[in-house]
Amino acid sequence: MSLGPEASITDESTAPTADAAERPGEKAIAGRSLKQIAWRRLKKDKVAIAGACVVIFLILVAVLAPLLIKWFGHPFDEPHIDQLDPTLSTPLGKLGGISREFLLGVEPQSGRDIFSRIIYGAQTTLSVAFLSAFVSTILGTVFGLMAGFLGGWVDSVISRIMDFLLAFPQLLFAIALLSVLPDTFFGLGDRWSRVFVLVGVIGFFGWPYIGRIVRGQTLSLREREFVEASRSLGARSGRILFRELLPNLAAPILVYTTLIIPTNILTEAALSFLGVGIPPPNPSWGGMLSDAVTFYQIDPMYMIIPGGVIFITVLAFNLFGDGLRDALDPKAR
Amino acid sequence: MSENLLEVSGLQKHFPITKGLFKRQVGAVRAVDGIDLEVRAGETLGLVGESGCGKSTAGRLFTRILEPTGGKVVFEGNDISHKNVNQLRPLRRDVQMIFQDPYSSLNPRHTVGAIISAPLQIQDIPTPQGLKKAVQELLELVGLNPEHYNRYPHEFSGGQRQRIGIARALALRPKLIVADEPVSALDVSIQAQVVNLLDDLQREFDLTYVFIAHDLSVVRHISDRVAVMYLGKVVEIAERDDLYKNPRHPYTVALMSAVPVPDPARRDRAQRDRVLLTGDVPSPINPPSGCRFRTRCWKAQDICATEEPPLTVRLEDPQSHLTACHFPVVDDETVAGRRPAATPA
Ligand SMILES: Nc1ncnc2c1ncn2[C@@H]1O[C@H](COP(=O)(O)OP(=O)(O)OP(=O)(O)O)[C@@H](O)[C@H]1O
Numbered sequence: 001m002s003l004g005p006e007a008s009i010t011d012e013s014t015a016p017t018a019d020a021a022e023r024p025g026e027k028a029i030a031g032r033s034l035k036q037i038a039w040r041r042l043k044k045d046k047v048a049i050a051g052a053c054v055v056i057f058l059i060l061v062a063v064l065a066p067l068l069i070k071w072f073g074h075p076f077d078e079p080h081i082d083q084l085d086p087t088l089s090t091p092l093g094k095l096g097g098i099s100r101e102f103l104l105g106v107e108p109q110s111g112r113d114i115f116s117r118i119i120y121g122a123q124t125t126l127s128v129a130f131l132s133a134f135v136s137t138i139l140g141t142v143f144g145l146m147a148g149f150l151g152g153w154v155d156s157v158i159s160r161i162m163d164f165l166l167a168f169p170q171l172l173f174a175i176a177l178l179s180v181l182p183d184t185f186f187g188l189g190d191r192w193s194r195v196f197v198l199v200g201v202i203g204f205f206g207w208p209y210i211g212r213i214v215r216g217q218t219l220s221l222r223e224r225e226f227v228e229a230s231r232s233l234g235a236r237s238g239r240i241l242f243r244e245l246l247p248n249l250a251a252p253i254l255v256y257t258t259l260i261i262p263t264n265i266l267t268e269a270a271l272s273f274l275g276v277g278i279p280p281p282n283p284s285w286g287g288m289l290s291d292a293v294t295f296y297q298i299d300p301m302y303m304i305i306p307g308g309v310i311f312i313t314v315l316a317f318n319l320f321g322d323g324l325r326d327a328l329d330p331k332a333r
Numbered sequence: 334m335s336e337n338l339l340e341v342s343g344l345q346k347h348f349p350i351t352k353g354l355f356k357r358q359v360g361a362v363r364a365v366d367g368i369d370l371e372v373r374a375g376e377t378l379g380l381v382g383e384s385g386c387g388k389s390t391a392g393r394l395f396t397r398i399l400e401p402t403g404g405k406v407v408f409e410g411n412d413i414s415h416k417n418v419n420q421l422r423p424l425r426r427d428v429q430m431i432f433q434d435p436y437s438s439l440n441p442r443h444t445v446g447a448i449i450s451a452p453l454q455i456q457d458i459p460t461p462q463g464l465k466k467a468v469q470e471l472l473e474l475v476g477l478n479p480e481h482y483n484r485y486p487h488e489f490s491g492g493q494r495q496r497i498g499i500a501r502a503l504a505l506r507p508k509l510i511v512a513d514e515p516v517s518a519l520d521v522s523i524q525a526q527v528v529n530l531l532d533d534l535q536r537e538f539d540l541t542y543v544f545i546a547h548d549l550s551v552v553r554h555i556s557d558r559v560a561v562m563y564l565g566k567v568v569e570i571a572e573r574d575d576l577y578k579n580p581r582h583p584y585t586v587a588l589m590s591a592v593p594v595p596d597p598a599r600r601d602r603a604q605r606d607r608v609l610l611t612g613d614v615p616s617p618i619n620p621p622s623g624c625r626f627r628t629r630c631w632k633a634q635d636i637c638a639t640e641e642p643p644l645t646v647r648l649e650d651p652q653s654h655l656t657a658c659h660f661p662v663v664d665d666e667t668v669a670g671r672r673p674a675a676t677p678a
Pocket residue numbers: 348362363364382383384385386387388389390391433547617
């Protein structure tokens with residue numbers, strides 16, 4: 001009466017899923033995970049790949065900053081008065097003093113090497129952006145999971161806190177907090193002390209963005225039958241959290257982490273621009289932009305360079321993040 | 334055949350409806366509202382009813398994925414109604430569930446091997462032949478290629494996915510399997526294959542099934558007894574042949590007339606007798622008083638609104654045939670003759 005196993009296999013594989021139909025070599029036995037499928041999709045997205053290349057380039061630059069400065073630049077706080085017009089204190093050469101010696105020109109008034117300051121600033125900016133994204137992701141994932149998985153009053157409390165933080169005037173708060181904190185602590189020196197504080201502040205205010213996504217996804221995943229199936233096998237909460245839920249949350253978490261990095265770059269730049277970020281003479285892109293404001297008519301390059309770098313960096317991260325989201329889109333399963 | 338594996342009595346599940354910041358309870362969805370039945374060892378009990386009548390909720394109560402709000406679930410003589418997660422763990426080996434939606438019942442991030450070996454790992458079942466071999470044996474058992482253990486669920490069709498779900502339920506060699514509409518999401522051509530597979534497995538492993546479906550035709554082939562549910566209650570339960578020959582509850586009759594009649598000579602009469610279920614299913618939040626079917630019943634009278642009909646033996650039915658209706662349908666009663674004018678022809 002019943003069909004044998006072979007018969008049913010052939011019956012059903014005549015109407016395979018769309019995914020299976022696309023597969024070129026039907027013989028391949030090893031399955032393709034969603035990760036591999038996403039990677040294939042991402043590879044086809046030229047714009048996202050371009051963004052990724054820029055991002056990787058920037059990371060390399062930040063990591064190799066000391067070497068690059070040694071080879072192609074000058075110490076970031078070394079004045080070069082000889083490069084400046086003695087009466088106007090503006091760079092002597094064309095385009096803000098761009099030359100073989102000074103790849104991106106020199107600063108007016110002090111004559112410091114802009115190339116070195118940009119590269120050095122990249123190090124600070126990317127450290128702040130990545131570390132604060134990391135802090136936001138950890139907090140957001142932990143609290144989002146707790147809210148979504150435990151539900152009840154835990155969910156109510158965490159959701160209210162997230163609403164509160166999202167409505168909070170965080171820039172004002174950051175300015176107030178940063179201007180009263182000591183310049184150095186833990187013997188870190190003024191640059192890394194400030195990086196530390198910025199990471200804390202930006203990371204803390206960023207977690208509700210991740211938290212809301214994780215909570216929402218957890219709520220919908222929790223209702224999926226595979227979670228019930230796991231429960232009906234006698235799985236403990238730990239297994240359900242780490243084996244069933246987290247693997248499905250990895251993609252959205254990765255995407256939103258990538259997408260808050262550019263936001264963090266902009267926040268750091270804004271805080272430095274306002275004078276509460278990285279303290280001078282340590283270079284930062286926002287600080288350079290702020291210094292350039294007074295010179296924008298006589299030395300526009302001084303403003304265009306940090307502005308352009310911020311723009312390109314943020315754009316690259318956003319393009320990559322968007323591409324990643326499209327590639328991992330669960331709807332395009 | 335007569336020993337009861339599972340007995341439920343007065344079983345209720347009410348989902349609270351909460352409102353506002355403080356989650357004040359403003360009402361409840363009475364998804365399951367007083368079910369009494371027993372499942373005998375070795376049999377297949379079909380559980381049939383329209384969408385939303387509480388079949389899945391009932392199945393989840395039988396397998397204790399949900400905790401009942403009221404009533405009792407007794408498995409092999411043990412009251413398991415309110416056991417906690419740890420106390421239930423040993424029971425999980427004996428009671429398993431096959432889920433309604435083959436697309437959401439398998440974790441898309443796990444390989445088939447990981448999915449099917451999960452029960453063995455969670456329950457610490459020793460596999461002398463090795464985990465991989467054990468998984469491959471199960472795959473073979475449900476008619477899938479054992480070489481596919483490394484593939485992901487999205488690489489399989491709906492029917493194949495449901496087989497994976499069956500293999501997972503089978504891994505612990507349970508006594509009772511609650512199959513929640515295992516074929517409803519599948520193409521008609523594949524439904525029979527999966528039902529046949531379940532049939533074969535039942536014979537091979539002495540399984541007891543509660544087979545949930547939303548129409549009577551699907552369970553006819555596989556069931557020994559059939560229970561019909563309406564709005565959280567069982568309205569009729571009988572041996573299969575008895576039920577299909579002498580349906581007593583107007584709702585059962587209505588459901589049956591929705592079943593296509595294969596015999597062309599009888600089709601004519603069937604067309605004439607066709608009872609259309611008119612009107613919406615009332616909300617389980619606020620079910621009708623008395624008999625819950627009265628808002629759609631063509632035989633309803635005043636008493637139906639005031640007195641809830643108990644589930645008992647009616648007319649000259651055998652002891653096994655219980656109906657919850659004040660005016661059960663008699664054998665030669667033509668439905669068409671009794672149809673009220675309000676029902677569109
Ligand atoms: N977790 C829940 N919370 C609140 N209400 C629920 C929940 N689960 C089910 N319900 C409600 O309980 C009722 C019965 O649902 P159930 O899923 O048991 O129906 P069903 O008979 O299985 O329907 P279907 O044939 O569509 O699967 C429905 O009204 C549904 O909305």
